[in-house]
Amino acid sequence: MNAHTDTPALPPQLSRLAELAADLWWTWNLPAREVFRKLDYPLWRTTAHNPVRMLEMITPERLAEAAADPVFVRRYEEAVRGLDRARSAEDSWWGTALGGAPTKPIAYFSASAYFFSASMPRMTAPNFSLMRALSRSDFAVQSRVLPASPSRPRSSQRVA
Numbered sequence: 777m778n779a780h781t782d783t784p785a786l787p788p789q790l791s792r793l794a795e796l797a798a799d800l801w802w803t804w805n806l807p808a809r810e811v812f813r814k815l816d817y818p819l820w821r822t823t824a825h826n827p828v829r830m831l832e833m834i835t836p837e838r839l840a841e842a843a844a845d846p847v848f849v850r851r852y853e854e855a856v857r858g859l860d861r862a863r864s865a866e867d868s869w870w871g872t873a874l875g876g877a878p879t880k881p882i883a884y885f886s887a888s889a890y891f892f893s894a895s896m897p898r899m900t901a902p903n904f905s906l907m908r909a910l911s912r913s914d915f916a917v918q919s920r921v922l923p924a925s926p927s928r929p930r931s932s933q934r935v936a
Contacts, residue, residue: 784831784835796808796855805858807855812825812827
């Protein structure tokens with residue numbers, strides 16, 4: 777089993793597949809999405825485009841077939857290189873405009889983080905809202921009770 781999830785052991789040629797699935801970068805990167813789409817299209821559809829769930833369900837035989845396919849391995853390696861570039865910030869605005877990554881930590885909050893992918897059903901627009909800034913350094917996040925749905929019973933638990 778893999779350390780990221782309860783996935784089958786990955787072939788050495790695809791050793792970072794679970795890492796790629798666990799990083800939300802794939803949601804806005806077409807080559808990364810294509811890795812999972814091409815790995816097993818029916819399973820990609822069955823899991824509602826959720827690569828983590830997909831890797832939990834995929835057969836070891838299908839992983840071995842993909843690892844033996846040079847076209848697929850090339851697509852996978854391209855996506856992993858892209859992930860590494862994104863993490864290094866070499867192609868980022870910061871790296872281009874200022875010649876390197878920031879030297880101090882940066883905190884960033886984006887309400888759009890809740891809209892990355894339809895494969896994350898509990899993080900959709902009606903469930904979260906952001907209020908305007910109260911001051912230069914303080915933000916308030918409105919809390920609401922999540923609406924009941926067939927897959928999620930009504931709860932008094934609040935989310936921010």
